[in-house]
Every structure is written in structure tokens, then in C-alpha cells.
Amino acid sequence: MASVTVEDLAKRFGAVTALQPTSLSIEDGEFVVIVGASGCGKSTLLRLIAGLEEPSSGRITIDGRDVTHVVPADRGLAMVFQSYALYPHLTVAENIAFPLKVAKRPRAEIAARVNEVAKALELTPLLSRRPRALSGGQRQRVSIARAIVRRPRVLLLDEPLSNLDAELRVRMRHEFARLHAQLQATMIYVTHDQLEAMTLANRIVVMNAGRVEQVGPPLDLYDAPASLAVARAIGSPGMNLLAGRVTDTDADGTTVQLEDGTEVRAAVRAEPGTSVTLGVRPEHLLPRDDGVFAGPVELFERLGPLSFVHLGARGSSGTVVAQLPGDRRVMLGETLRFGAEPTRVHLFGDDGAAFARVAQPFTLPPSRPVM
Ligand SMILES: Nc1ncnc2c1ncn2[C@@H]1O[C@H](COP(=O)(O)OP(=O)(O)OP(=O)(O)O)[C@@H](O)[C@H]1O
Numbered sequence: 130m131a132s133v134t135v136e137d138l139a140k141r142f143g144a145v146t147a148l149q150p151t152s153l154s155i156e157d158g159e160f161v162v163i164v165g166a167s168g169c170g171k172s173t174l175l176r177l178i179a180g181l182e183e184p185s186s187g188r189i190t191i192d193g194r195d196v197t198h199v200v201p202a203d204r205g206l207a208m209v210f211q212s213y214a215l216y217p218h219l220t221v222a223e224n225i226a227f228p229l230k231v232a233k234r235p236r237a238e239i240a241a242r243v244n245e246v247a248k249a250l251e252l253t254p255l256l257s258r259r260p261r262a263l264s265g266g267q268r269q270r271v272s273i274a275r276a277i278v279r280r281p282r283v284l285l286l287d288e289p290l291s292n293l294d295a296e297l298r299v300r301m302r303h304e305f306a307r308l309h310a311q312l313q314a315t316m317i318y319v320t321h322d323q324l325e326a327m328t329l330a331n332r333i334v335v336m337n338a339g340r341v342e343q344v345g346p347p348l349d350l351y352d353a354p355a356s357l358a359v360a361r362a363i364g365s366p367g368m369n370l371l372a373g374r375v376t377d378t379d380a381d382g383t384t385v386q387l388e389d390g391t392e393v394r395a396a397v398r399a400e401p402g403t404s405v406t407l408g409v410r411p412e413h414l415l416p417r418d419d420g421v422f423a424g425p426v427e428l429f430e431r432l433g434p435l436s437f438v439h440l441g442a443r444g445s446s447g448t449v450v451a452q453l454p455g456d457r458r459v460m461l462g463e464t465l466r467f468g469a470e471p472t473r474v475h476l477f478g479d480d481g482a483a484f485a486r487v488a489q490p491f492t493l494p495p496s497r498p499v500m
């Protein structure tokens with residue numbers, strides 16, 4: 130186990146700034162998940178921590194020790210890549226043993242450690258096979274086994290499951306949760322998968338354009354995204370985002386007029402006249418006869434336990450997606466109406482920053498919809 134901190138860490142590739150000066154502090158044994166749009170610098174940050182890239186500036190410490198210029202092998206960490214990067218000519222056992230061989234560990238210790246991790250990852254029956262005789266999930270388990278065989282204090286994982294099919298991803302996701310509990314290692318995990326981020330993370334780091342936008346427990350980021358980039362990065366299907374303008378403000382919040390003229394209440398503080406992006410998640414839209422989010426059903430996605438309807442014809446404001454129970458029948462073209470509790474409505478300014486919420490007198494949200 131080890132804490133990891135980066136201070137003003139930055140990376141430029143020629144004219145490209147892959148990572149703006151970034152500071153981040155990861156605690157001992159924490160499971161941190163990094164999310165963000167493609168190209169925002171997730172892999173760069175991980176590779177800098179691993180020592181696979183030289184930083185342009187800044188400092189990295191592991192357990193208080195400055196490792197900024199320490200070679201990867203001496204940082205006490207291991208990395209798992211999206212491409213498993215196994216040696217094709219070596220058996221599973223030899224692949225797993227490789228880091229220990231390089232470290233010149235005694236033969237008996239190597240055998241014991243390989244057997245131990247193989248057992249933990251259910252690879253024992255496969256030890257004499259070569260990688261090409263393995264399924265994708267088995268290969269990834271071998272690459273994880275190889276990464277943990279030296280008992281790294283920090284495990285870095287860059288989209289480790291993205292080459293696997295849906296079912297296997299779910300199994301491996303559970304595997305990572307178990308592994309984290311078992312190893313007690315500090316884990317830094319990059320993914321595009323919402324479920325992986327929400328379920329595995331102690332804290333999520335949302336990155337955008339080479340910067341860290343927000344860091345926090347998954348539900349904090351889900352409930353109170355600090356910016357549009359975070360609102361977009363967390364939740365699936367994503368938050369509905371509609372352009373509007375604040376028309377009125379009172380003690381309970383603000384009224385926002387959308388581009389198609391409809392008015393929406395938000396328990397948020399913003400000055401009248403401010404142009405805003407209004408955000409509301411599909412699961413926070415409630416079917417209501419007087420709901421202001423209305424339109425003909427353009428698309429209906431039935432997922433089983435729940436469904437999503439896409440409502441069209443909102444002028445320039447775009448489509449609105451709402452969640453419905455799985456047994457709800459819907460006809461294409463039918464007009465549906467939804468409302469949202471003001472506490473569930475987010476407002477973002479032109480700079481993308483979220484406006485502050487109106488302080489809630491009670492910790493529980495109102496039990497009935499409020500107009
Ligand atoms: N070796 C390199 N040389 C030049 N530019 C690079 C290099 N590596 C990364 N970049 C650039 O740095 C930026 C960040 O890249 P990075 O790989 O960290 O993104 P990412 O968040 O991991 O994206 P993805 O989700 O697609 O994996 C991108 O604009 C990328 O093109």
C-alpha cells in the first residue's frame with residue numbers, strides 16, 4: 130500500500146500539451162478511477178506516474194518519496210494495459226513469473242508466488258498454455274497476475290477491460306473489486322465505462338482537456354457536478370443539456386426559460402438575465418401531466434427493467450431523454466410530458482461552471498414533486 134501524490138505535474142509533446150499542471154493526492158489503499166473524453170490526458174497521467182514518460186515539470190511522490198526521476202522498476206508499482214502485452218512465446222506461468230525473474234528472485238519463491246496469484250485469478254489450470262490459446266478474459270487475467278506478482282504497492286490500470294465483451298466485463302469488474310479488497314493496493318484505474326467508474330471507485334477523477342475538472346466520491350459527482358464536463362462524463366445515458374436564460378430569482382431558486390419558451394424551476398442561485406445550460410438527468414424526469422419537458426416520442430429503447438424515451442421537437446434545444454419503467458407501453462409519435470424536481474435541475478454558466486445550489490433546509494429531498 131502506498132499514497133501517491135502529483136504536484137503541478139505537466140506534460141507537453143512538442144506543441145501538444147497533454148497534461149496541464151495537475152495536482153492530485155491519492156491515499157493509501159484507495160481505488161481511484163479516472164474518466165474523461167478521449168484525448169483528455171488520462172493515459173498520459175498514468176504513464177507519468179508509472180515512469181513511462183518523463184514529465185515536463187512537476188513532482189511525483191509515492192509514500193512520501195520523490196520518484197519523479199526514478200526508473201519505473203524502482204517505483205513499487207505495476208501497470209496493466211488495454212492490450213495485454215503478454216509474451217507470445219512464453220507460457221502463462223512464464224509470463225507471470227517474468228517480473229520476478231527480472232528481479233532475480235530465488236526459483237522457489239518465484240514458483241510459490243506464481244502459484245499463489247494464479248490461484249487468486251483462477252489461472253491454475255492454464256499455467257502451461259501460451260497466450261494464443263487463451264480467451265480475451267483469460268489473457269487479461271494473466272496480465273493482471275503478472276502485474277500483481279511482485280506485490281506492487283500501486284497498481285495502475287489503463288482501460289483494462291475495454292477489449293472484453295459485456296458479460297466478461299461484468300465478471301472482471303467484480304474481480305477487480307475483490308482483488309482490491311484482497312491486495313489492499315492503491316489502484317488507479319482509467320475507464321470509459323460508467324458502471325466501472327461508479328461501482329469500483331472510492332473517488333472519481335474527471336479530466337477534461339488535460340486538466341482535472343473535479344475529484345470526489347462517485348455519488349457526489351453524480352449529484353453535484355461542478356462543471357458541464359463533469360455532467361457529461363458521469364451518468365449513462367448522459368444528462369439532458371438545454372440552452373436557456375434565467376428570468377426570475379427568489380429565495381427557493383430561479384426560473385429558467387428554455388429556447389422553446391418553456392419555463393423550468395431550479396433550486397439554484399443565478400442572476401436574472403444570465404444565459405445558462407440547464408441540465409437534468411433522464412432518471413430525474415418524472416411523468417407528469419403538467420410537465421414542461423414534453424414532445425413526441427422519436428425513439429424508444431427498451432432495456433428490460435427500464436426504458437428510455439427520446440422526445441423530439443424541442444426547437445433548437447434538442448432532444449430530451451427520459452427514463453421509464455420497463456413495463457410502460459409507449460407508441461412512437463405519442464406526446465409524453467415530464468417534470469423535474471427543482472433540486473434535480475442543474476445550471477451551468479457560459480464558462481461551464483455550475484451555479485451554487487440553494488441551501489436545502491432538510492437533508493431529504495421533498496417526497497412529492499414540487500412545481
Ligand atoms: N507520444 C505522444 N506524442 C504526441 N502527442 C501525444 C503523445 N501521447 C499522447 N499525446 C497527445 O496527448 C493528448 C492526451 O493523450 P492521452 O493518451 O493521455 O489521452 P487519453 O485521455 O488517454 O485518451 P483515450 O481515452 O483516447 O485513451 C492527446 O492529444 C494525444 O494526442
Ligand SMILES: [Mg+2]
Nearest residue numbers: 171172173287
Ligand atoms: Mg488512453
